[in-house]
Structure formats: C-alpha cells, structure tokens
Amino acid sequence: xxxxxxxxxxxxxxxxxxxxxxxxxxxxxxxxxxxxxxxxxxxxxxxxxxxxxxxxxxxxxxxxxxxxxxxxxxxxxxxxxxxxxxxxxxxxxxxxxxxxxxxxxxxxxxxxxxxxxxxxxxxxxxxxxxxxxxxxxxxxxxxxxxxxxxxxxxxxxxxxxxxxxxxxxxxxxxxxxxxxxxxxxxxxxxxxxxxxxxxxxxxxxxxxxxxxxxxxxxxxxxxxxxxxxxxxxxxxxxxxxxxxxxxxxxxxxxxxxxxxxxxxxxxxxxxxxxxxxxxxxxxxxxxxxxxxxxxxxxxxxxxxxxxxxxxxxxxxxxxxxxxxxxxxxxxxxxxxxxxxxxxxxxxxxxxxxxxxxxxxxxxxxxxxxxxxxxxxxxxxxxxx
Numbered sequence: 283x284x285x286x287x288x289x290x291x292x293x294x295x296x297x298x299x300x301x302x303x304x305x306x307x308x309x310x311x312x313x314x315x316x317x318x319x320x321x322x323x324x325x326x327x328x329x330x331x332x333x334x335x336x337x338x339x340x341x342x343x344x345x346x347x348x349x350x351x352x353x354x355x356x357x358x359x360x361x362x363x364x365x366x367x368x369x370x371x372x373x374x375x376x377x378x379x380x381x382x383x384x385x386x387x388x389x390x391x392x393x394x395x396x397x398x399x400x401x402x403x404x405x406x407x408x409x410x411x412x413x414x415x416x417x418x419x420x421x422x423x424x425x426x427x428x429x430x431x432x433x434x435x436x437x438x439x440x441x442x443x444x445x446x447x448x449x450x451x452x453x454x455x456x457x458x459x460x461x462x463x464x465x466x467x468x469x470x471x472x473x474x475x476x477x478x479x480x481x482x483x484x485x486x487x488x489x490x491x492x493x494x495x496x497x498x499x500x501x502x503x504x505x506x507x508x509x510x511x512x513x514x515x516x517x518x519x520x521x522x523x524x525x526x527x528x529x530x531x532x533x534x535x536x537x538x539x540x541x542x543x544x545x546x547x548x549x550x551x552x553x554x555x556x557x558x559x560x561x562x563x564x565x566x567x568x569x570x571x572x573x574x575x576x577x578x579x580x581x582x583x584x585x586x587x588x589x590x591x592x593x594x595x596x597x598x599x600x601x602x603x604x605x606x607x608x609x610x611x612x613x614x615x616x617x618x619x620x621x622x623x624x625x626x627x628x629x630x631x632x633x634x635x636x637x638x639x640x641x642x643x644x645x646x647x648x649x650x651x652x653x654x655x656x657x658x659x660x661x662x663x664x665x666x
Contacts, residue, residue: 285360286325287526292439293362296323297343299432304341310393311340312425313385313412315401317601319429320347321527326361328353331403331601334369334377336412344388348381378408378415385420396425402603430608433598435622440598441647443528444624448645448656450482450523451530455659458521462536463666464513468495471511475521485524488605492520499535499639500632514539518639520628527599531626532657533643537665546663548640551583552629553661556642559593559611559627563646563653569615576629577613585631594627597645623648624656 300323304312314320317331324337324345335349346365349357357366369380385395395416399409416422436444457478461471472493479487490504495511499518511517515538522531537545558575573593580589594611609617611627628643642661646653 285327286362287443288325288439290362292437293324295437296432297339297345300339300429301341301343303428303432304339304396307396307423307425307428308394309341309396309423309425311338311344311385311388311390312396312398312428313338313381314398314429315404316398316429317401317403318433318527318599319398320361321599321601322429322433324361324363326357326363327527328356328360329601330356331401334408335403336381337363338385338388338390340388340390346384346388348377348384376411376415378411381412382415382419385416390420392420394421394423396428397422398426398429399424400426402601433607434596435620436598436624436647437622440528441622441624443526443599444530444597444645444647445656446525447484447523447528447530450479450484450525451521451532451645451657453478453482454521454523455532455534455657458519459536459664459666462511462517462538464511464515464538466511468493468509468511468517479523482523483525485527487522487524487529488527488600488602489522491522492518494518497637500634500637502630502632511538516545516639518641520641520643522605524605527601529597529600529605530645530656531597531605531628531643532645532659533628533630533641534659534664535640537663541663541665542638544636544638545640547583548585548588548631548633548638549642549663551580551585552631552640552642554583555579555593555629556627556644557661559629560644560646560653560655563619563625563627563648565619565621565648565650567619569609569611569617569619570613572619572625572627573611573613573615576611576627580629580631585633587635588631588633590630590632593629594625594643597624597626619648621648621650
C-alpha cells in the first residue's frame with residue numbers, strides 16, 4: 283500500500299509488543315485515542331482525531347477502528363485495520379455508544395480494558411461521554427502509557443526517518459542564517475525556512491516554531507506579530523523538521539551586529555552544557571543524570587538563575603498540537619536510557635535581569651556508545 287510507511291513485519295512486531303504488554307498488565311484489550319499510538323501500531327494517518335474516534339486492540343490480536351465518514355476512505359488506505367466502523371454526524375450523535383457497540387462485538391462486556399485517557403483528541407467532555415457509555419459494561423484502567431513506553435525505543439526503520447528529519451533541520455538552519463539580516467521580517471524568514479522543509483520532502487511539524495526578535499527573543503513559545511530584525515539583535519529560533527511524522531528539533535540564536543560580550547558568555551555556557559548533556563546520553567544512565575549535567579554546567583557558569591527546570595524531552599512520530607513527548611528531561615527523572623531512544627536537548631538561557639537570551643538545542647539518538655547527533659548547531663555564536 284503506497285500510504286503505509288513501514289513494512290507489515292514492522293507493524294506485526296509492534297502489535298506483538300503491545301499484546302505482550304496487555305498480558306503483563308492483566309488487560310483483555312486497549313482502547314486507544316492518541317493519534318500517534320494509532321499511527322505507530324497500524325499506520326493510520328489522519329488529522330481527524332480533532333473529532334471523536336477510537337481504536338481497539340484486543341489481547342487476542344483483534345483490531346477495530348471507530349471513526350467518521352470523513353475518514354472512511356483514509357482510514358482504509360493508510361492503515362492495516364480491516365474492521366472499520368463509522369459513527370455518523372447528527373444532532374443527537376453519541377459516539378461513545380457506538381464505541382461500546384464495537385467493543386460488544388469484540389466480546390469486551392465484563393472484561394478488563396485499558397483506556398488511553400491521556401490523549402489530545404479525548405477532551406474532558408469526550409472522556410466523560412466514554413465513561414458514561416462504558417459504566418457497567420467493562421472494567422476500565424488508565425493505560426495511557428502502555429503504547430508510549432513501547433514507542434520510546436525506535437527501530438531502525440524509525441531511526442531512518444529521524445535521520446531524514448535531522449538532515450532537513452540542517453538545511454533549515456542554513457536558510458535561517460542566510461535570511462536573518464537587519465531589516466528582514468521575522469515572518470519572511472519563517473516562510474523561507476518552511477519552504478526549505480517542504481521542498482526537502484518533509485511534513486509540517488506538530489508544533490508551530492517559536493521564533494522572535496528583540497524583546498520577543500526571550501519567548502519560548504510561538505506568538506503572533508511580525509518583528510523586524512534590528513541592526514543589533516538576538517533572534518531566537520526553535521524550528522523542527524518532520525519526515526513521515528518523525529521529528530528532529532533544534533534551537534539557536536542568530537545575532538546581528540557587534541555581539542554583546544554577555545551573549546558570548548551565555549553562548550559558551552550553552553555550548554558546554556549541551557556537550558555535557560550529550561556525553562551523559564548513554565545507555566544505563568538516567569534522564570535525571572542528563573539534567574544534572576545541564577544544571578551543574580549552568581550553575582558553574584553563573585547562569586542558574588536564567589536556566590529552566592527542564593532541558594529536553596524524547597521525540598518520535600507526533601501529531602499536533604505538540605512534538606514534545608515523554609519523558610521530559612528534569613531533575614530526578616528515573617527513566618533509564620537505552621539505545622534507540624531519541625532526545626531533543628535544549629540549553630536555554632532567558633535572563634530577566636538583562637533581557638538577553640541564548641539557546642543551543644540538538645536532537646540525538648542514544649547508541650551503544652557516544653550519542654548520534656542528527657542535526658548540528660554551531661558551538662560558537664552565529665553572527666550576521
């Protein structure tokens with residue numbers, strides 16, 4: 283099938299791993315609401331999760347999807363799911379009842395089911411609807427992390443897509459350096475970077491790119507407006523690239539004019555910190571160990587007051603509204619690192635006392651030895 287981006291063998295491996303997790307947790311099945319989980323398990327690729335849909339995976343291997351008429355064809359053409367049910371849009375629609383009927387057909391009455399409650403498509407209102415429909419029908423257990431944990435370690439097929447995303451990041455970086463000059467519109471630079479992503483065969487990313495000049499260079503989120511790059515500026519960038527929904531992100535500043543010595547010192551701290559964090563990104567270490575490397579370096583450089591309480595997160599195939607996945611890199615996180623995990627590590631300094639910012643962020647794959655950087659941010663200040 284042209285719209286399946288993995289081999290059937292790869293999907294069978296993932297489904298087998300999920301069924302093994304169901305058996306380990308004493309679950310008869312799993313009801314999925316996260317689009318990234320559905321994509322990972324079956325290839326199903328849609329933005330239709332903004333409306334109600336749900337997928338069922340049984341411990342016996344059964345697969346079924348409940349979706350809308352708008353996804354009737356797409357769900358068939360982009361996934362390995364054969365049992366596709368449709369709930370119809372109407373004034374008195376209650377898709378929670380349609381979900382229960384689908385589960386009834388698969389023998390779930392009285393069974394113990396995991397539910398993926400932590401899902402952007404499952405709003406509070408929809409979760410209450412599902413609970414009401416399933417009350418008295420089956421036992422429900424919050425299994426929001428079951429598939430997420432399986433997705434942490436990427437296969438070679440997945441890592442190939444991560445590397446493609448990393449190469450696209452490097453091209454986006456080049457374009458941003460070319461275009462970020464005094465008098466340029468930040469949005470025009472953004473547009474040129476986006477064009478490079480799409481020209482390279484990438485996909486729109488799951489988050490909007492934070493980017494800002496002047497006073498907005500201390501923002502960590504996308505904001506509306508249209509700044510103009512000043513003769514002496516500190517433009518901040520946090521773009522990413524996606525390939526088959528697999529993400530690689532990066533973060534950096536481009537300085538214009540004569541660099542402020544304080545910027546140079548902040549850049550050195552960020553460079554030392556990301557090198558220290560990547561050195562700690564090794565099998566057997568913990569995510570908390572990586573954060574400790576960040577915190578120690580920033581404190582020794584005198585910038586602990588300007589650093590953040592988290593310095594990264596894992597990445598993979600993600601859908602809007604965010605490319606951020608768990609675990610987050612913060613103090614004490616006990617998650618043990620394994621080869622095949624992918625992390626975006628961002629060293630961010632936002633100094634309220636001076637109004638200055640400096641950042642360096644890269645995406646890297648955990649290997650048996652040194653981590654593999656998939657994109658590459660200069661360690662010296664980028665100055666135009």
